[in-house]
Amino acid sequence: MLGKILMALGASSFALGFFEAQTALSGSHKAIESGLLMIIGLPLAIIGVFVWRASVKKRPACAERIKKQATACKHCKAVVGNA
Secondary structure (H helix, E strand, O other): OHHHHHHHHHHHHHHHHHHHHHHOOOOOHHHHHHHHHHHHHHHHHHHHHHHHHHHEEEOOOOOOEEEOOOOEOOOOOOEOOOO
16 A cells, blocks of 8 residues: 555656646746656655565466455455465
8 A cells, every 4th residue: 555655646746846847947946846846756656666566466376466465366266375
């Protein structure tokens, strides 16, 4: 859950900074703020991807991603081992 929140925050702040930079005058406060939004947003999104990937695993039987704490796959209904 945390990974998805970080990805959403990072992507939205990067997009907001990018679109605000399109209308900002060079050297203005708006241009600086939009640049900071993009600089902060991109690493947040990347960190979010790594946090999310660490919390899920891919099932070899059905190729779906499930939480690491799951005891049964919600897609194929198979019992999940500890591996």
